[in-house]
Amino acid sequence: MIEISTISVLLIAFTVNLLLFKLFVVVKRKRYPNGPFGLPVLGHLPFFGKSPPITFSQWGQKYGDVFRIRMGSWNTVVVNGYEAIKEAAEKTDDAFSGRPEFMTQKLLQEITGEISLAFGPFDDIYLQHRKVVATALRHFTCRKSRFTEDLISEEAVQLVENLLKKSKQEPVDIRENIQYATGSVIYQMLYGRGIDLKEQLNRMVESANKFIKFTGSGNPADVLPWLRYLMPWKITGFRNMNIYVEAIRKGRIENHIRSFSPGNVRDITDTFLAADLQGKNRNERGLTRSRLLNSTADLQGAGFDTSNKSLQWLILYMSMYPEVQECVQHEIDEVIGSGRRIELVDKSRLTYTEATILEVMRMTTIVPFALPKLTIKDTTLGGYDIDKGTVVFFNLHSVSYDKEFWGDPQTFRPERLIDENNKLNTEKCNHILPFGLGRRRCVGEFLARMEQFLLFTNVIRRCRFSKPADESYDMEPDPGLVYSPKPFRVVVEERQ
Template sequence: MLTALLLALCSIIFLYLSYKYAVGRPAGFPPGPPRLPIFGSYLFMLLIDYKYLHKAALILSKWYKSDIIGLFVGCFPVAVVHNGEGVREILNDQTYDGRPPLFLSKMRDPGDCVRGIFFQEGILWKEQRRFILRYLRDFGFGRRFDQLELIIKEEITDMLDMIRNGPRYEHEHHLVKPGGYRVQLPLLFNPFSANSHFHILYNERLARSEMAKLVKLVQLGLQFQRNADDYGRLLSIIPWIRYIWPEASGYNKLNEANLYVRAYFSEFVDRHIDSYDDCSERNFLDLYIAEMKKGLPEEYGFNREQFIMGLVDFSFPAFTAIGSQLSLIVQYMMLYPEVAKRVQREIDEVVGSGRLPTLEDRKNMPYTEATIRENLRIETLVPSNVPHKALNDTELMGYRIPKGTVIIPSLYAYHMDKRIWSDPEKFRPERFLDNQGQLCLKLDVSLPFGAGKRLCAGETFARNMLFLMTTAMLQNFDYTLAPGDTLPDLTKNNSGLIITPPDFWVQLKER
């Protein structure tokens, strides 16, 4: 009898403690779902929408009738914000400029160190970002630069030649079919975008015959993007899962991609270090090497390992994200052929067919620019932004946020908020035009590149590439359907660290 009573008492205590754990949260923390041991609230999000966690979070927000929800990803407390005012506050308040210690950020470096720019904070992040941005601008990054535009023009010319004449080298078979006019997306655009970016870094670019490693870099970069998610997958909650289910957990694919990307950048960093001459300044890499040799305080981060990861972070969007966004634009041009025709009419009127479009043409092509901006809004490439972290105890939207809380400003929810956009589900470039049909930047309150100190450093480069490549393609080709092809299905797009279309072949027709 006594044993039965003790067992019953223990069961009651266990159930009570389990209940307190499940519903317990810091005082004043936003409302949200319960948590389970080890997993926190992550499993509930997977059950709601395992493919698009940013949509799962938005559904939870509607269930709790709150624009901010609190949940747990493993042991990490997380606050997710779904309205414009809150998103802007997070992006512009340096209190939220920290970065959480997710496993995905640690696994990029041997010994699980965190280096680079994306996942850094404090003085190292400030010094590295300041230095890299300051001097990359001298080589055309983040501003209009005539020499860089000429390089991009040459890259686009090479791309158009490959599209028309088919592959010339073995690695180009991944990009275009023999005979030409049938291309694979999102792979097609990235090597040429990356080559333009690498010209900024080291004042060189690869010939088409030498781009095999670059094509593989793009493939594995996309593999890394696709096999993570907004919250770092289960690997960030229970890292030891990689030893039990290395394939199912995504670790193998992430690690394979990470090793190749790091090796790629290590190779040319070491080549420049070995050939460095302090009497000759060849490119940006030499400027960084010179800074390394000054013996600055260790917390400033000027060393080989930080150099490699800093370049990885600044280059990653150029060889993965830009091509993905361009491919999303292609999807919408195929789904909305009337928009594509209107863009083509504008290209014909402003540019004609005797030359490629230039950045100077952009001011005279408001509908084209509005179309690109609308695609950036409706297909938010980084739906949950890169996760932020509260650096101090603070208050957000009337709720208490403890120091160390992971903060997610949902750019997806912001871009789909009817209170801001009226009809956000519609693809409507006209929303950015005034009554005279001119581009009105005051109407564009979208935040596809974030804002504040954590604003994407490559915004200008990305916008320039999106305009030049989109217009070059539509100037020369129509997107058509070959026998057996179907129109793009947007529900099949992948949601990893960024939104990417699945690999698909597109038929082009000469205009």
Template sequence: MVPLLGVLLLLLVLLSSWRLAKGKAEPRPKYPRSLPSLPIIGSLLHLTGNCQFHLLLHRLQKKYGSLYSLQMGSQYMVVVNHYLHAKEVLLKKGKTFAGRPHTVTTDILTRNGKDIAFATYSPHWKFLRKQVHASLSMFGKGTLALEKIICREAASLCESLSSFQDALLDMAPELNRAVTNVVCSLCFNSCYRRGDPEFEAMLQYNEGIVNTVGQKSLVDIFPWLQVFPNKDLALLRSCIEVRDQLLQKKFKEHKKALGSDSVNDLMDALLRVQLNMENNNSQLALPLELTDDHILMTVADIFGAGVETTSTVLKWAVLYLLHYPEVQRKIREELDQKIGFERHPQLSDRQQLPYLEATISEVLRIRPVSPLLLPHVALTDTSIGEYTIRKGAQVLVNLWSLHHDEKEWDKPEEFNPGRFLDEEGNRIYSPSPSYLPFGAGSRVCLGEALAKMEIFLFLAWILQRFTLEVLPGQPLPALEGKFGVVLQVQQFKVMARLRAAWRDGV
């Protein structure tokens, strides 16, 4: 009996030693610190209040650290507030975190992810993005044609502003029309005059989409709520119905004219790819396809994102120029010295206008057009820094936190274009690794190059001709934005006064 007990004790000691050794060899996973969570609702009670969502997530890092997690209903989310973690998600492990979540609103918007922005990472997504990138690159033989289109719209914009002398003007519709016409030229080879019913319909449906998508609404957190009446969901569906009618009209026109060999816009290019794929698939049985829905949703994606993001940056730029007239004065002086009044600004002038470029960079920093990048999803079990991230976790990169990090930016709440200039006045493209205005990696903004061209040329043309002011004695417009899929500017009015040289007919 005694020898048997001894053997059992020896086995227990060996088993305990083995477990300890295994525990040391395989440490327990370390997960990001989490906000308190309750069954069903998750952390929602800690995400309420008057504070906008990106600002709330920014403030929570003081208590939970720069990387923390929370529960939105049953959805597990990791919030990234530091550039080192952001670059790991976007660049170092870009493909691992390249997934996208399915939500009620985005599925309605994109016909269940048949676009580029909201579709999850897959071979089909890679193929579609490659085709769009190739189509945009070859359109109009490149940058020169794009510049010509943008300058055409800049001239039209300046003409419209000239007609509002000595009157307060809401510049938003004029900026929207100018940017819309650039993107329409790319997508549909068409443009609109002020007051065009189709253009007004586009503005209306786009506003409705922006106001309902990306708001972290309850129906996206609890999908079963869509069975109940929902005002926002009804608005979204009605806006998409209008959008789809316009898209279908363009689609039929383009498909009817497909017989010619010329490719005039993005829809032409995608239809041509579709036709070639159908011919090849019939012979080779290739697994990929490009359906009509893919073409329509991709064009809608490029159109919606291209209009809303760029026009929003321009509105923020005008707003900050009103608040900082000395910045506006310096830009005008730079334009006068480097370009004068004999000709209009061109893309080739960018190197000669570092202060204007620095001002644009500072606008993109202080008011990032997308304060929370579209959510990423971990496609496998992985990690961020020392923390374990489970497959299926959503990852929110808080661009606002990156751009307002006091350890990276001196007085980040101050508008200071000088932070993007060196001591000699030359432009610094990225004074901090925490500057990521268009994201990075495999899901970087597809329209980054076009947006930069538009913002530069539109602002250069406007400030060469006009001084932007508010009425004497009137308060300046608010600098607080409205959170959504983009950080919207509150409505404001401005006086665009023709400068003396232009009034005198120079």
């Protein structure tokens, strides 16, 4: 009897300890981030305010750098601050590298018939896909190839001529000129030099503007899918516009397929065709020709809009801060002079100019959340547990306006990025993240920086921009997938 009682007690004690252990593990696994109070169905969408990046920064001060919200039907985590964003983006297991299947992305995939490099899932095919695209871009932007540098410089000359012809000392809106210059660069890189651009550029600019209007600072139907049934006309308009543009893009690609010669790679589309041919020779599977060629849609959209908005912001800031503009022009005059074309190799010697470009990028943070991420496995961040399938936003605005790091982040001051040796301060420059971090970092970063530098320096060397005396500038951005300046006019004068 004693022996039976002893065994029973031991069994009971073991069972209790096992239950307590399991309970402890469950509780430990559910240590989620804190966050503000939301509403049923809508979650926190009604509380984002006019500027979600600023709202998220304010919530970060209260709830910490990692906090939880809900966007409609999606559990969401917002990550603020450089260290937390870097930790998440550079996780060795790529836990934060997925993409949510928002309605906008589903519509685009339905129209193109293929998975997008930018919006598609993170897997082995994505990594292979990204490698091919990066190689293609590198082929046309390396120092050995003059293709892209010559193209950008030619477009800069044409842009200057158009601006000077248009101005005649009267205030003008130059945004359309910038749109066509940047659009021409990416279009000719993708589909060849010297092609007839007028109709294609008109459609590209029109579709980009409609896409921005459709998405705004975030399309509610992405996180509240039932909204598509309440506003079907909006979805139909978006679909029809993209179908038309996609038909033009596919027409260009079909022309390339018919005229392709492996020994004569003319542009990035040809590079993709050559890579597909090499892949077949190696019996590689997974990355299809169709999916690879769909990369032109990603490059066309991203390459146009970010470069376009960046140059708009740069010229707006030069008009607003004439003393900075004069310092940039003086440095270019001293280092380069007027007798030759500015080249990419000059970038390292134009320290103040590069600091000015970076400071404008910091102040504007034109893609404040990068593209949304999705956790592809259960993971942790900042001591908190985050479940698989959670939408994640990196609030890059919080890095650009970190008062503890920058001191006076609201002040436009390019010299903050220059050290005592008249070199760029690496640590501070690394805290400016217009292209994101990690393996989802923008694949076209080098091209974008190259285009920014060459267009800006060639234009600012010949043109002086000033704010009309009777106008004031609103420097707050218009929200969108890419944040743009509000409509503005400038006076353009030719420098003597």
